[in-house]
Structures are given as structure tokens and as C-alpha cells.
Amino acid sequence: MKGDILLSKIVANATETGWSQVYSTLNLYVVISIKREHAKNTIATLGKDVLEKLQREFFALDEKNLESIKASVENTIKSLEENVDCSIILSTIIQNTLYIVIAGQGYVIVKREDKIGIVAEGEEGEINGFSGPLKDNDSIIIETADFYKKVSVDKLSSLLDTLDILDAAENIAPSIHRDSRGTEASIILKYKTGKMEDDGNEIAEKKEEEDVISDNPGRRLNKQSIANKIQNILPSKTIFKRFSFEWLKLPAIGGKKSIILFFIIVLIGALGASIVIEKNRQQQKQQEQEFKAIIDPAQQKYSGALSILNLNKSLAVSELTEVQKMLNDAKNKFENGSNERKKIENLLAEVNNKIDDLDQGIKISTEVLFDSQKDEKVKTIDLVSTKGNSLVVVNKNNGAVLFFSTKGSLQKTLQSAIKDVKIASSDKSYVYLLSGDGIYRLDKEKTKPERIIKNVSGGAVAIDNFLGNIYILNSQENDIEKYVSSGFNKSSYFTNEVDFSSEPVSFSIDSSIWIIQADGKIRKFTKGKEESFSVKGLVTPFGNSLSIYTDKDMSNVYVLDKQSARIVSIGKDGDYVNSYKWDSLKDADSFAIDEANKKGYVVADNKLYSFDLQ
Template structure:
């Protein structure tokens, strides 16, 4: 487990020509101050640039030793303007070793066992390095030159006497803020070595129980001397036997009650032990995972690759352990809660904003289509249909309409195409439109059937997806046959696309791959958010990836054909997207709302 670091920061207010900052993240601690003679450029903005460069140089290091850390600071300082004076002190703790690099004047004071001394002090225009081992409860004060100058060593010793981290900051802050120049900053850091813990099980001490029976004492009764009627001996015998039976019943009941208490006590103690085991195990999983998550979040604006590595490590740790806890238990809920946060951050890292957005088509330019149902670019041109079986063939570059065709059909749903034809699926038919002469022909009659969710074409054949199977219609007569073999069962399929293999997307978000009718093993790896129910899949024979329009989450997801998640584009700024198609060769994606078609580059 990581060592604990307690810290607080003291930073003076910036002035027009002076700026200071105290920064910490992960195991990086930096104090920095900059001073300029003129104020033409914002000193604060420039300071943030230098601080960000320090972070980039530091976290880019594969091995963080003293030599490499010094090199990172040197590269940063080389970029500082000649008219700017600087004081930089960088510290990092690897295991229990403290590395310090100073650029310009600055200092680090160490308080150990009640005594304080300067362990590192920089020199003007020089880059110096220091290292040493830390001990438990050591307190470091990392200071810019302005801070060190305002509170010299002798006075610092008095102000920190018998005080802990927060108390030291509270004692020093008023002095720094009183008449500050703007170049004063410090980090007060307390190092606490974390000791490893062992899993301990409390021993179960069984209480000894003594089996006791109540004593029955008969009172002596003095009877008056009177005559008695004759006593029935058999009745007295019954009464005696009843008394003995009751006495035995009391004893047995007491034994049973005590036995039950003993068993319940053991069960309770075992449950208590199990809870302790779970708590210890949860801590051994949750704590490092939380640390990895925190590290990843801290790196998001510095190095996204490192941030993703940390988040993925946290995710793998949690997923490997969550099966060991009962579903719905407190421990399981804690793990699921952290997993949700991790997945949200991973999803944010991998989401790409839309760039080079361009309006290609608007229904205002059409005399027939008022509401877009679906779009397609397979075969070259941009094809657009509405729900009333109106078709537009337009340029995918500028949306200029080449032909508008009213099909002899109703309720058009899907559109696809190849180099020679455009195919349109309606409620009861499939139409084929010749690209050259723009003639429309009904080639497949689907009357009496329902539940069609997708259609695509390959080598002139048409493949139609219904809620149970894939129907194949073979050119030229379009005779129907079943494409799937081996009695495959589909679970609520919603979309289909073909690249030689048939890719089927189910409402659950599962993608299934079939080649020559037989299912191949395929699973998605690295996707952090489940694909929504209302989605469309898209690919082609010369594509390297498959693409999914997740209409529920308003995103397009790309996955390579081995199942590895690649990227996704956030579409929320473009309106409610209902259809899409991809030109992978020219790196363009086309999307449509009910009234417009847009393209963007990727």
C-alpha cells in the first residue's frame, strides 16, 4: 500500500509582476515563483504554462530517478524567457527516498524528531539536485526563494516548534499574506510510513455451559386429624407420573433452549468473523483500486495514456474481485459504485468531439422528402429515403439532388446499395433502383411477413433480417433461402450489415458474426458503456472496422473486426441523430436528423 502524505499549501496573492504557486499531484510536489520587470504579458498565464510543462516532462519519464528528474526540470527551465527570474523546487518521493531538484534559489527544510534544518538550498541560475531517506513522521517545508527570504531558517524553527502539518501552515500563512510581494509559496508535507497489515481472525471462545435442573422441594404440610375418605391408589400413581413427566419436560426444554442459544451464538460469531474477513479483503481491493482511480483522474489533463492505464488497472482489479462478494451485498455495491465512476472516466477519455462538421443536405431543397428516415452511401452517391417511400439520390459532397423518385410502396424502412443498384426495404417489399437509368423494380414480395429490422446486399444478393433469422434472396430470380445454419437462435436482432460476413446487432448490444451461415466467435473488448437498444450497425467489405450508431446515447462507436474498441464520437451537439453511414476510405461519417444530413471528418 502507498505511504500516507499529509500536506497543506501556502501561496501568496500574485501581483502584476510576480506570481507563485504550490502544486501537488500523485507523488509530485512543486513550488514555483516567477518575476518579470514588465507586465505586458500576464505573469499568471505564463506561470501556468511553465507549471504544465514541468508536469508533462515529469510524467513522461519512464524511470523517475534523480538524474532523470533533474533532466526534466532542466528542459523546463530552458524554455523560460530571459527576462523572467524563477525559483522552482521540485520534490518527489519514491518508496522512502526523497528526490529534490532546485532551479534558481529555493529551499527545503526538514523537521525530524523536534529538530529542523535545511536539507536542500538552491542557487541563482543553477539547477541542483539532492536526495536522502525519509523517516516516519518527517515534516518537509518546500519553499520558493521569496518564502525562504521572508521566513529565514532561524525564525522558521521557532514558528514550527512542537507543531504538526496543519498547525504549521496556520502559523505561517498570516506572515506570508501580510505584505506579500507575490513570489512566496510553500508546501508543508508530513511523511507517514504505512505499515502492512495481516489478516487476523479473532478466535472463537466457546462459553462453557453447565447443565442444571431445577430442584423440586416438597413443603411439609401438617394435616389435622380428621377422617379421610378412601384414596384411589391408581389415581395417586397417575398424579405422580404426571409430576415426573412435567419435571423431565422442564429439563429437556432447558437443554434444548441452551443448545439453541449455543448454536445461535456460534453462527453469530461465524457471521461476525466472515464480515471481518470481507471487510479486510474489500479494503485490500478497494483501497489500491481507489488509489489507481485517483491517480488516473489526476493525470487526465496531463497525460491521457497514463490516465487510461491507471483507470484500466483499477477496473481490472475490481472486476477480478467482485465475484467473491455476494451480489447485492454492501461490499458488492461499493465495488460496483467505483466501477461506475471508472467507466464514466474511461468513456470520457475515449470520446472524440466532432470536427469539420458540414451541412450536406436539407429537406428544404427537396419537393418530395419532408422527413428523413435513413441515409446510405454504399455505391457512391448519397441516397436518402423518407417513410413514404420517396427516394433522393444526391451528391455526398454538396448534397445537390440528382434524382427524386417516388416508389410504388409504403412505409419504407431501410436503404442500402452497391455500384449498380439501390435497394429499399418497405413493410411488404424490397425495391431495386437502377443507378444508371433510375428505374424502380419490385424484386421481393414480403407480404404476410413482419418484424423486419435490417437489410443489406452483397454480390447482388439481398439479405433481410427478421426477428428470428436472416433470409437470403439470390440474384437474379431472388429465390428465398435461409442464410443461417446449425439452428441458430437470434435474440431480438435490430440491425444487420455485410462485408462478406454477416454482422448482426441485437437489442442487448451484443454483436454476432456469421460467415457462410455459421457463427464465429466474436466479443467486444474495451467498451466501457453498453450499446443502447436502439442502434444501427454499419460496415463494408473494404472496411477495417465496424461502426455502431448508438441512438440512445447519441454516439457513434468504432470497433475493429477483432472486437477491440477503438473510438467513439459524441453527437449530442448535432441534434437527435436517427441514421448514419461511413466513408472509411475518405475518413468521413455522414449522419442525419429528420430534416438534415451532416458530414464530419475522422
């Protein structure tokens, strides 16, 4: 009968010099570790190449036995560079027999009832093969040498005595990730066999065998003793249930005719049964092939994403999202309750949990720097800017401008007397205020504002400045209006007409212009021309009520997503960096970032808040 397998996986996060991975599909279970000081490619790329080559070699085998499997492992590692230390522990289960090939160092441990022991141990620079029979409820631990150093056989035995394999793996994981070398990895399997019964009584032939599992945990057995002691214990014959059938009542036909008719009926029945059996076999084979074509790439992609999580979080998230889509699209191809559907759903649950973990972000702790309701002259505040290396806050109603130190203390307040301020920006020398009758420039050392631009179009939704020039985002015209400092004459920033797929709602300048649309798409323009840009690794798409912020000295672009109550930082190469979460961001009026001092600022509910960047 075909056995069933329950499994759990433990893999350390990769380092620059160490990488490990586990892989399982159908009846193949692989644990790999790689160490190297220098190589042409990153260690994660090298590891993925080794794993892909091993898969190709293994699944190309027409006949799978110890010799052929050993040859596939040899072919996999023979082309590796000399400075690469690669260990492969490959196991496969065929007809209740466990076959093991170990290249380099590694271990396979079996726990059977109350006994546990090492049944296979690899040796540095060698490739060795092992095989032996499995019994119902055997626990098999396939592990790298560095995993073995951290988790003793005694500890494994103790955990598996009291916990199932999933809980045991969860218990072990923290010690593996602590001070990790990147090469600690293991698969823990629970083997379940099928049973055949006759009229409710168990019928099976049992073959006596020598027990290779030691009463003394941790005792190592050499491969010669294992080869001699572990034998294949498949039943020598098969016993089927007996069935009784009522005789068909046929008209009395005498002599040879009745015998011929009887055999015709038997032949027709046998032919019909064989057709049904063959059809079912073909359907099952087709389903297995279809399942393998789905689960193998998904597991490979998932393992690859985990292996680069510490090296490139953005790429890892993108890979996980692709796996999530692959599995969601594929699961309905298989019936509810089928083994294939269960395996897809189990992997999907694992992927979803990992994506949820990565999407947690940072829950920020805020400090109130200023409460305008406690200031009789100011009363309300609405806008904040950190451009020009100064922290500036503006009251929309009366045009009051508040200047703060980088440490958050209020230094002075200027009453500009400009009514109905819509948007504001600043640089080292000036604060720029856009109101209903134009744009005013307020010298930081003077109190009287100067109107520098009249008759600004009604579609203005954002203002920024660069090198003394003023830029306005006009959402009605889908344009960036540029006002050069020498005379402030109006022109279009774009060299060609730009097609916005959704309304542009906010922009910010760092020498290039970054525009965010209402649909969450970010677009980058330099010298009036669009450059290719896309966000990678963002798990939850942007919602609505968006604004964007950056500056020439910043490494990242920041997006306030009020719907999701978060501020998202994105590298200027498009890679997702982090999320800062706070429920009150849903009510934020404005935000600004000061990367130099690792501070973020938010105006909400007439208060100025600060939080730490990480």
C-alpha cells in the same frame, strides 16, 4: 505515535522508449522509470513486471532496514536486460524515520518550513541508501531524474509555499506532459505526526539535531553527510496521562485476607484489560491484512491501466472498470470514517474521475448538406447509405432517391414512385428499396425500378447487400434471409440455428455479417457460422434504439446509440476506438459512415448532416 500521510502523484504518459510509474501503499512509496530502445516485451509490460517483483521482494522482508530494503531492490533489477535503463526511488516511513533506497538516478527533496533541499541523490549504476528523521508538516518530493530536470527546486518551493500538495501537483502536471519522454514521475507527500498531551499541555521530549535542509534551495548533500547528520529522534521514554480512580468500598476484612482479595481484584482487572487489548490488536491486524489485500491489487491495477493508456486505450479502460468494481465491492467492508474506508474512497474517486475523462468522447460539429423541407418535390428524407462509394438518401413516403457527391453536393434525384419504403441499401450500380410488396432494385442510371423479390416476410427490419446478393434481417424469425443474385431464391444464411439472447435489431455486412441485439450485444458471423467477438473498453454500455454500420473497406464497426446521443466506433478486433456525441442523435432516423473520406452522415428532422471522423 503513528504519522498520517497526504500524497499526490504525477506520472507522464508512456512512450515507446520511456515509461514511468508511481506506487504507494501503507507506508511504501515507489517511483520507477525505465528507458530502453529494444526489448522482448512492450515497455509497459516490462515496467509492470519490475513493479510487481519489487512489491514481492519488499513485503517478503521480515525485518525492514536499509540493508534489507537495499537487497530487495538489488534482487528486483539484477535480472533486467542490459539495454534496459531502470531507476527506482523507494521510500518508506518507519517510526517517524524516512528510509530511502535509490537504484540509478533519482532524487528525494524535503521542504521543512521555509527551507528546502535535496536530501538524497542517486547515481547511475549504483544502489545507495539514506535515512533521517521527519518532522510534522514536512513535504517530501520523490522524483525521477527527468522530472527533476523539468521542475526546479525553486519552483517546488514556491508552489508548496502557497498551495497544498494536490493543487501543486495539478499545477505541475501540464509541464510534465508537455514534450514528455515518458520517464517523468513524482510522489509529493505531506507528513503529519501525532501528538501526546497531559492535562491539555503538550508533553514531549525533544532532541537537538543538526538541520540537513539547506537555506540555499537545490544544494546537494552527499550521502555520507546525510548519514551523519540525520539521526532518529524518537523519544527516549513515553509519558502517559495520569488517571485517578475511586477506591472500591468493600466490607471490612482484616489482615491477610484483605490483601489477598485486593490482589485478586487487581489481577482480574489486569487480565480482563489484557484480553480486551489482545482482542482489539488481533482485530486491527486482521482488518489491516484485509485492507492490504484489497488496496494493493487495486492500486497496482490502476497504475498499470494509466501506464498503458496511450498504448492501448481499450485495455486501459477495461482495467479501470475492473478497479472501479473492486473498490465499490470492497468499501462497505470498512466502517464509515475509518482510515481504510477513506483511502478506498479516495482511490475510487480518482478512478471514477479518470473513467469520466475517458468517456467524454468527441462533441461533433455538423454541417447541413441538404434540407428537404426547402425542396418542394422531396419534402422529407429518412434513410442514408454510403455503400458502393456513393452517398444516397431516400424518402420513405414516395420513394424519391437523392444522389450526392462525396463532397456533399446534390447531383440528381430519381423518382421511383415506390410507396411506403421501409429500409434501403446500395452498391456501386443499384439502390435497393424494401417496401410492403417486395424488394425493388433501382439502376442508378435509370428512373424505372425493377421488383426483384416478391412477398418479403413482415419481420424484415434491415437490408444489406454483398456481391449482388441481398440479405434481410428477419427479427420475428431470428434469421438472416439470403437471396442469391442468380434468381433471388430465398435461403437461410446461418448454417445452424442461432440462439439470440435478445431481439436482433440491425445488421451490416463487410463479408462477415455484424448483428446488434436490442441489449447492445454485437455478434459476428462468417460464412454462416458465429465467430467469437466482444467489445472491450466501452465505459458506458449501449442503451436502446441501436443500429450498426460497416463495409468491406472500413477498419471499424459503427453503432448509433440514440439513447446516449452518440455514434460509437469499435475496431473489428473489439477494441473501443471513439465516441461522437451530438444531442440531435437522439432524433436520428438513419446514419452512414464513409471512412475513405473521413465523413459521417446523419438524417434527422428531414435534414442531411455531415460531420468529420477523427
